[in-house]
Every structure is written in structure tokens, then in C-alpha cells.
Amino acid sequence: MTRATWRTRIGFILAAVGSAVGLGNVWRFPWLTAENGGAAFLVLYLALIVAVGVPGLIGELVIGRRSGRNPVGAFRELGGDRFRFLGAIALLAAAVVLSFYSVVGGWILRYTLSSATGAYFAAPGEYFAAIDYGLGAVAFHAAFLFATVAVVHLGVDRGIEASTTLMVPGIVVLLGGLAVWVATLPGAAEGYAFYLSLDVGYLRENFLDVLVAAAGQALFTLSVGAGAMLTYASYLGEDRSLAADGTLIAVLNTAIGVLAGLVVFPLLFSLGVSPGQGGPGALFVSLAGAFGDLPYGRIVGVVFFGVVLLAALSSAISILEVLVSYLIDEHGRSRLQATLGAGGLLLVTGSVAAASPAVFGLLADTIANLVLTAGLIGFLLFDGWVLGRLAREEFERGAGRLARLVSLPWYVAIAVALPVFLAFTFVTGVGSVLGIPISSPIAVAVAVVGVAAVAAVFARCSPSE
Template sequence: MSNEPRERWGNRAGFLFAAIGSAVGLGNIWRFPYVAYDNGGGAFLLPYLVALLTAGLPLLIMEYVIGRRYRSSPPGAFRQLSRPAEAIGWWQVAICFVISAYYAVVLAWAVRYVGFSIDESWGDDPNAFFSEDFLKAGEPGTVSTFVPGVMWPLLGVWLVTLVILWLGVRRGIEWANRVFIPALLVLFCILVVRAVTLDGAGEGLDALFKPDWGALGEGSVWVAAYGQIFFSLSIGFGIMITYASYLGRKSDLSGSALVAGFANSSFEILAGIGVFSVLGFMAAQQGVGVSELATSGVGLAFVAFPAIISSMPGGAFFGVMFFLSLVIAGLTSLVSIVQVQVAAVEDRTGLSRRAAVALVGGVLTAVSVLAFANDGGLSLLDAADHFINQYGIVLAGLVSVVVVAWVLRRLPLLQRDANATSAVRMGRVWLVCLGIITPLVLGWMMVDSLRTELDENYGGYPGSFLGWAGWGVAAGALLVGVLAALIPWRHHGDIGGRAPEAEPVEDPEPVKEGN
């Protein structure tokens, strides 16, 4: 068993770079622009801001407090809140395992497309190139061959990720984010400047930002705003609890949450400007409306954008910059997702960091390659991503906030802990947001999603395939969480020897006096 002391961030800036790196990922680039466009355009920014202030930031601060106070990974932190709550932490670790296994695959695709952009290898039909020539996609649920063009860059992605984690919190994660986040910002600013100078960019921006105030009366628009905030801030599946566990006891939590939250939202708006500028250009080139080209996700990045790159002057340069931006944004997020698992293994087993990285990384790399670097990988990735997001992250977030706020009634304790060291104090509004607004919104998101799910099969996939690749994956993560929590901890007193500074659940006097 390792006796290494728990690591710390070098300073507040290091933590902020890491938190922003985790939040700014693929979803900022390929999800937010379309969600905003499809839900009222410029008017969407109002419910988006309300969602950020009433759910995103309050929940982010709650996770920061839990992580810093109990100085442990999610299972250890929730265990110290209440023994049965440990299952929530392991559930979050299992969700991270699933997400990281396929998230790395998307990065591998982006790595290949950096090279494809140079000579526009996708030719005249980017859609057929992506699904048939590159991924060799077959029928859902069937595997007949491995795809070397995915496997080798995937191994490279895992090598880089694990080296960063191997080096530790300060010399690895913090250093990498200090380099990658400024680099990402520079790359994307160059892209946006180029995009807004294209012919037709104004029409694209008008389509994105022209407000449809009538949309504010639709409940689905508000649900979409809360959903976007929830997914984009990396909350609900243990990342911010883990990152905050490496903070010092006097760290400003609310100020850090404000910086990370607004930095993430600013990047999303920047991404929207860039994406819709180039969509406006493409619409002008083809003589169609922007609405006919607007899309999100994999289709936007690997089908729509290659087509745009082929038709624009200097397209090769733009393509390299765009896909390189995807790689960097995704890599910082992938590191944070895997770190949750590494920290949990460290705390649970007492292994050294490097041993935990080797164990977690070895298993993840094997699962990632075997499950997704084949001709059935695209459909499996699509189904697993949808269900683990809707019935993993959202449900885990809902359960965690209900347990902390309603069952254990720990919000006042966490509030005092945050206020003792934070520049912006948490008042009654924070308690109302977490105790009422956030649970109700997340609960409605679950109901709304389930209703849609039961009306028709997601993506038109066969029910038998969705049974194991979708519902089975989401249910499996929950089952793993419960079973892992039933295994006795090696050392009950200090959670594997990793939380010597964790405070007792009862409110200590020094924190009271901090008010």
C-alpha cells in the first residue's frame, strides 16, 4: 500500500485551467451551436443564462465543496457524507469508465481527419467516406473486422492521455492544461476570424442569433437550456469532486466556479459564431437556407465540415486547425474523465498513482480498442453515448443532489464550508436552487427523455440492439456502482489512507466561526 500524500494543485490558476479544460470539450463545439439555433436563436441565451445561474453554478459549487471538504474521489467523498451514499460515487466512476472508453475513439477520428484535411481525402462525398471508407461501418451489433485506421490513432490517444496522468496532478494534468487551453483558444480564435470573413457568414450568424422571443414560452426550450448547461460543465459524474479534492482548505470555491462557468459559456458562444459562420458560407455556396445544413454532433464535425472545407479557399489549413482544435478540446476532457477512475482506484486500493494509472489505463485501452475499433464501433458508440448521457449522467446528477439536499440535509453544512473561504458567499438562493430548482429540472429532463424514448427507438436502431448497447450499458453502470459499494473498504477510517485532512460530517466550530 502506498503512503504517498495526496497531491495538490500548484495554485488556483492551475486548478482553474484544469476545470476549464474538463468543461470545454467536444460538446461545446458541436452541440451548443445547434441547440441554441434550434431553441430560439438569440432568445435562447436568456434561458441559458438562467440555467447557468440557477443550476449549473450552484451544482458546480456543491461538487467543489464536497471534493475539497472530504479530500477524496467520489466514492470516498460520498461515503464520508453517508455510508450508503458511497454507491453514488462508484456509479459516477462507472459512468466515467463508459464515457472515456468511447470518447477516446472520437479523438482518434479527429486525429485522422487532421491528416485527411491536408489533401481533402474525403473527396466529393464526405458522408460515404466517413461511414464506409474510413469506419467501414456495418450493421448495428455485428463485428466482422477491425479497422486499423481507427485502432492505431486510438492507441496514440491513450498513450498521450496516460502519460499525462502518469506524471501526476501538478506535473501532468495541470501542466498539460496550462499548455492546451491557451493553445485551443488561439487556434479557435484564428478559426473564428477566418470564418466570419467568408461570404455568407452574416447570414449564418443571423440564423444563429436572430431572437425568436416566442420560443421562450415553450417548456422544451428551457429544458434544452438546462440540459446544455448540465452537460457542458462536467457536473454530475464526479469530475469536479475529484479535481476539487486536490485543492487546499483555504481555496476560494465560489469565485473559481464563476470563472470556470463563464469561461466555458464564453467558449460555447465563440464556437457558435465559428460554426454558423461557416454554415452560412456553405448555404450561400449551395443556394440553400442555413436550416438545411444545421446539424450537430458527429455529423457536423465529420460530414458537414469536410464538405465546407472542400468548398472554401484555403480549406486545407482551415480543416487542420478545426480538427486539431477538436483533438485538444477532447483531450483535456478525456484526461479529467479518466482521472476520476484513477483517483477512485488509488483511494480504494492504496495503490500508488502510477500503478493505478497503469491498471485503469490498461483496462480502458483494451475495452476501447476491442469495442470500438471495428466495423460495429460507430453504432455502438452512438447508442452508448446517448443512453449513458441521458440515463447515466443526468440520473446520477439528480440522485446525488436529492440525496445531499433532501435525504442527508447536508446543504447548510456545505454552505458554511464554502462561505468560510469564498469571496462570493452562498446565501438562501443557493439552497433554493439546489434544493428545489435543480432537482425539479433534472427530474423533468428524465421524464421528457423517457417519454421520447418510449415513443420510438433511438436512431431507428433495432430494439434488441438498444437493449444491450443502450439500456444495458446505462443499467450496467448503475449495477457496478451498487456492487462496488458493497465491497468493504480496506481502511474505513481514512478511505484507503488518502484523506487525512477530511473533516467529520458534523459541522466543526472553525467553519462556523468563518461565517
């Protein structure tokens, strides 16, 4: 079976940006920023995008292009059957994330339609509480998932590339227009100050909490750890610089996230709404309720939620493709069979999450963060200690002189520094879930010992040695 490829470089870039530009930018980023000190969170988030996100993203692209396979097939192809479990983690992460992601996508679809009538303007809190879970949420989750399945079924070039080439520029244009309009509202300056003025005292007092939150957001928003970028890179049919492409993807994604903040925070402050109010529901309660007080609020609501819907759909497409590519490559299914099979599974798991707030919370707040972090740790250690010099060769393939100069620092980062940092956040996160306070020195020690042990095992299993 001939494997699909991207038609153009810009098609791959926009598809990858579409994968990253999703709910992480427009839904998760603003409320996490609000809960973690505004600019204090923004500063650490941007630093972690550069120090952790970009090298990690390139590490995942290296595995994908080197193998030309889905996550399970990639690790089997490059490391042997004993490393298939890393691909299984990616499949699990993709299934977990899309199971709750499609529920939120259903909420956004419903709000986009409801904005036209102003159905939630009078009582936004009560409206959200009435539609967030239950049969209605299941129905809209199914509708959002159907749209995702329809695009993925059309294939890599005619479906994913064609749709994201339209959606991503549309997101930028609509968000940019909203940002310009919001700047004219009275009180917008206070929103900019909260978002862009750094409170050093707050950052010093809450550094660890803000660091962990920013690290989780950096991984979530770049769509790393679930195999989406690995899968997209497996469709690359020509030599080009993964360092350049990965950096460009991260820059565009981060710019759109920052742009979303330039819309959300000035809008909230202009209407006297606390930016920390509502947590994960802020988009649907605090911000949605504010539209009712605006001139042409219904139009603004349709445009805003339309942007969020496009962003959510572009990410959901990439996550579903992880599962579809696995069924095509490993089980010889046609794209139609694979898409319907994966879609059917997610229809069931997502319906459970849509019906149960407890299941939704478990998937979205706990399992997703841990499995994404674990997945990326495994990817990077595989790059560093199994592929070894082959990872550097793939990094340098198609690269310019500058990229070749930084290949060694990149390799050291993905083999040692980043896995230890990610393991530290993983240990801290597990301790938080279990209600066990873990001091920073203990978490660092556990992370170093754990990464060293896994690296030693991986190095002994390396087929390249």
C-alpha cells in the same frame, strides 16, 4: 501516501475549464443549437448555465474539497458506507462517457491528420462513413486514449496542470483567430443572424423540447455529474472561494462555447451549407466538406480540428482522472498502476463502441445523458440533505462577503429547486427512450414525489444531524 495538490489557483481553474471545454463546446453545442432553433436554444442554454449549471458545479466542488477524496471515498468519508453508491454512479458515468468520448477523439485525431492531405474534401460523407466504425476507428480510439493516459500518468501538477495550462489558452487563441477570419467571409452575416437573432415563435412552439436539449447540454458541457469536478476539487490544498472559482469556470467555458458558434455558423452559411444538416456528424461531414471550397482549406482544416482535438483531450484527461483517483485512494495503487488499469478497461469498452454503431449510440445518446443527470441529482441531494449546514460552511469557506450572502439561496436551490428540475428532465428523458409520451404535469408530479422521497431518506441518514 501524500495526496497531490494543484500548484497554483490558475492551474486549477484552467484544468477545470479544460475539463468543461471539450466536445460539448465544439462538437455537440453547434449541432444541438442548429437542431433547436439557433438563438432559441442559445437563450435557454445560457439561462440554464446560470440557474442550474453554476449552482450544480459549485455543489460538486463542495463535496470534493470537503472530503479531499475520489467520488467513492468522498461519499463514504462524508456520509458513511451507505452513500458509496453515489460515488459508484460517478465512476459508471465516467467510464460510459470516456468509452464513447475516446472514439470521437479518435475521429478528430484522424481528421486533423487527414486535413493536411485533403483526403476528405472530395466526398466528406463517404469518407466519414468509411472511417467512423471498424478496425480503423478502434486504432485511432486507442491512439487518443494513449495520449490521455500519458498525460494523466504524469500526475496532477506535472501532467494535468502543466498540459491544460498550455492547451486551454491555445484553444482560445486558435478559436479567436478562426472567428476573426470567418467574419471576413461573404454570407457570414446570415450565420450570425441564425445564431444570435431570437425567433420567439419557434421558442414558444417548441419550448419543452428545446428546454430538455439545453438542460442536457448545460450539464454535459460543464462536466458535472461524472465526478470530474469533484475529483479536481479534492486536490485543492488551500482555502479559496468555491463560488468565485465555480462561476469563473462556468463563464470561461460558456464563452468558449459561444465563440465556437461564432466560428461554425458563419462558416456554414458562407458556404451555403444548412446548419441543421448532419446532426452529430455535422462537424465531420457538413463542416469538413466545406473546407475543400476554401482558400487554404487544408491549413484551415488542420487548425480547426487541432482546436477540437485539444478540447477533447483536455476533457478526456479529467474523466480518466476520476477512475485513476479511485484506484489510488481506495485500492492503494500507484499512479502508474492505476492509469494503466483504467486505461486498459477503457481500451476494451471504447473498442467495442468504436466497432459497433449500436453500442456507440446507446452510450452517447442514452446512457450518458441519464447517468450524468442521475449523478448530479444525487450529488445535490447529498449536499442539501446529508451535509446540510456543512455544505453551506464549505461554500462560505474562503469566500468574500457577497458569496456568503448568496450561500442561503444557493443552498435552497441545490436542496430543492435544482433536483426537482433535473428529475423532471430525467423522467422526460426516460419516457422518450422508452417511447412513452409523458405530459409535463405528470413528469413534474413524478419529479416532486421522487425528490421528496429521496430527500427524506437522505435526511434521516445524515451523520451531521
